[in-house]
Amino acid sequence: MALIRSKPKKLELLDPQTLARIGGLELVSRTVVDGVMSGMHRSTHKGGCCDFDEHRAYSQGDDLRLIDWRLLARSDRYYIKQFEDETNLHAWLVLDTSGSMQFGQSTMSKFDYARMTAACLARLLLKQRDSIGLLTGSGSTRTVVPPRPQASHFMSIIDQLQTLRADGAAQLHDAVTDVRSVLKRRSLVIVFSDCFGDLEELGHSLQQLRLRGHDVLVIQVLAPEEISFSFRNPSIFEDLEASSTRLNVHPGTIRKHYLEQFESFMHRLHEKMVEIDCEFVTLSTDRNLGDSLAYYLRRRAARRRVQGASA
């Protein structure tokens, strides 16, 4: 939070109220992920896993079991052997930085909303002591922040999020394809996007992730204008991804056609997500982020409990 205060001009990605709304909640993977069962995730490792990190001098109150007896024998000093905690979950935040994410008229832009959502979930996951990584863009514009479980890692994520810009015609499916190459173990991949673009290619890249056993959560962020197309005055619509494309229309006359197209797209998107077994949630930028996230997380937890009971 000190970071946010020191950089007031930057977007405040963490809203205290939002955090308060989701503070008591958890984000858990629907599927089995790699990692020991130290908390809430089932691990594929049998018998535990301890990666040595460093030694430190014993101090009063430390657990005697943690004293490195071998070192004591060699050096006659009490050292405590510290291990790197194995996370049960590696979560990757994949953010769509295409130009269309810039849109935001009556509300904040979709990109900002997506960034705030990503920050909140990052905070939530780190609080669960899960590792969180970030990937945006593709090819030469690709930015990767590897997953770390430390609390200090959160600042890296936030810093990266704040420097991001939604620009150009970057394709989401490229970013999703790129994320495959950096995933070393089965992880939770959270995609933030408006999902506009070629549905087939996006579906294909997400399916590849699913086939490799990753849990995929697609958070679609939409602006209310895109849902209702409630423009009244004759306007010129300029494409955010290709400024040469301009349409001079009276919104009222094409509203019906637009909504038909939009509805058809959403219907196909839902079907695709169901088909490839991706968790899919749509957020509207005119809704309170805390409410939306809290609702979604509760629903997800409830569903998990139902699945656990039936198992």
Add this chain to the structure above:
Amino acid sequence: MSFLNGLFLLALPLAAVPVLLHFFRRKQRDVVQWGAMQFLIDAAQKGRRWERLEELLLMLLRCAAVLALVLALARPQLRGQWFGDHPSREVILVLDNSMSMSRDVGEETPFAELQQRVKDTLDELSESDSVQLMLAVGGPDWQTAEGVAVDSLTRAQLQQDIDKLTPSQGTADLFSSVQAAIDAVADDEIQLRHVLVFTDQQAHGWQANAARNWQQLKEAMERNDMRTSVQVVPCGAFSDPVANVAVVGIEASHTQVGLDQSVTVRAQVQNFGEKSSAPMSLDQLESGQVTGSSSIAELAPGETATVSWKWRSGEAGVYPLSCRLQSEDQLTLDDENTVVVQVVDRVPVLIVEPPADYRQRVSNAAFFTTAIGYEEESPHAEWHAVFAPKLITPDELEQESLADYQAVVLTNLPPLVTETIEELRRFVERGGGLWVVLGRRTDRESFNAAWYQDGGGLSPLPLDELKTLDEDSTEEETIHPPSGEHPATAQLSDTNRLDIDAVRIRSRHVFDRSSAGEELSVLLETGDGAPLVTEQYVGRGRVIIQALPFDVGWSNLPMTKAHVVMVNDWLAYLTQPAATQFNVQTGARIELPQALADSQTEVTLVSPDGKDHDLSLQANDDLAGFRYSNTLLPGRYDVKYFGPENETLTIPFQVRRDALESDLTPLSAEQETSLIDTAGLTFAESETPEIPVVTSGEHDRPVWTPLLVGLLILLGVELLLATRSARSRTGDVSLPSFIETSAGSQ
């Protein structure tokens, strides 16, 4: 095209405002940085084409509306031909077909000259003219239903119609005709109306001295929306001195007589010429056959001679009795005149009398029946009048059908019930004659209540006290010889032949004259001037109230010779309205005999101009009958129908002509000047009348009304289109739900 308010044309550039607004609004559009372009492109491809067309259409409509408004405010006028071939000038031809037009003035009659001039005038007119034709006899008689454009076909048809016209025996009512021509409804396109009056300039028919009327006519012309003018075209010169002797009237002493009953026919001959006429003869004709002749001595200018002769017929029927003057004058149509007389077998009369009391030596009814040649109800063998009596008592009156009688005589009037009196009133209103003779049984109070009814009853006067002279009194009451002018007392007035002055009255009922009006008609009065017999017209019929009974105990009237004449004349007078009127005045209605309605369903009437008119039964006063009202033309009207053996039968009617039409005096120079000054008439001096032409200003027609109508239509269409457009742009479309409810729904 011209404009009345041309300054408004400066506002014409305003028509470009919708175009500028259109482009300005296109430039003014908001720019939206949009992400979901993939949906917009597809949708725009479908909706944009119609949207652009709609916008363009709206822009054009608004431009046109502004243009129409500006033009309408400038009040444009267009030349007539822009509207097609609607005539802009109307010429109304008023033709004087009166009797004077047929006079002989040399090579051709004025009417022949009129026909030629009218045809020449028609030749002068073109297709841009509208023409109407009117005959002036008896008032305006339109020959065309409305103005017709003068194309070659119409011209030929009209000229053919004019050739068929002949002068009538009627009098032209030029004032009414010109007035009707000025007031006639014209099409909107007509800009100028010119009335041409073709006449012989006979003074009679012009009403030239009614300056006030002509002044009003001139004002009406000036009030007309279109330019209106009246021009008189004289036809036939009045160069020779006028020479005309005419039979100005013919009368019969009775128009309904019995078999072998003689009728006195009187014909009046007058010299209208400027010189004395030569001696001439007057032929008497019955149904066109000469039956006799009389000679007439030389007549000074304006002098009148009366010729009378007796006529009778032994056969029932309707007879036209004419006289024809054998003279050489300028006008021949007025040398003949006709009166129609009907000979009937019997005329039913109802005589009502209460049973005689002991004081009466002879009943009142007996004096009636004896006077008409009947013993009770049986006719005398040697002579009886046409009236066939039926005797009943007052009690039987209620059951009697009064429609079967032409006259009812109530003698020794007893008090009657109200219903009976009302029935008698209806009988009189329909044309029946009622003769009420007061007598011993008459009660003053009940008479005043039932018959006078405070002036609303059948009696014109109430009764006062009975007046009876003492037997030893030397005072005597006599009857004053009546006037010879009244048809009922014409014969009684002749005291040389009749002894009405020998009547002595001992008792009589007395009329209270104090409540009488000035129009009281008294047939007989005493030597002192007290009314004895009064008369009242009720509806179509007549009522005679007689205060002196036919009772020798009251007077010696029944014993005089005058009594017989009085009964016959008065019964004839009373039965006249119920009889068919074969001689009618101009414009009066011809009513055919009721018997004809019982046997025929359709008859044909031939008017003096030779036209056939089919008559059908018309109901009136609960009685169906044949009637004909268009009797503006004087002369003979023949009703033709089929008899029982399918033979054609004819009933003649005679419509009397105006005697003054024979007066050929022309309009004086003063009268002509007066007409020019007060009425604004012009008199054509050349043979061909000069018809004013429509000037260019008059030819222009206002077009702002169509422009305003167009503006309203444009605004209406614009409103509809804009509403439709607005609805399509703001219309509700149900939104699909993609987002699950968040807060508060858990």
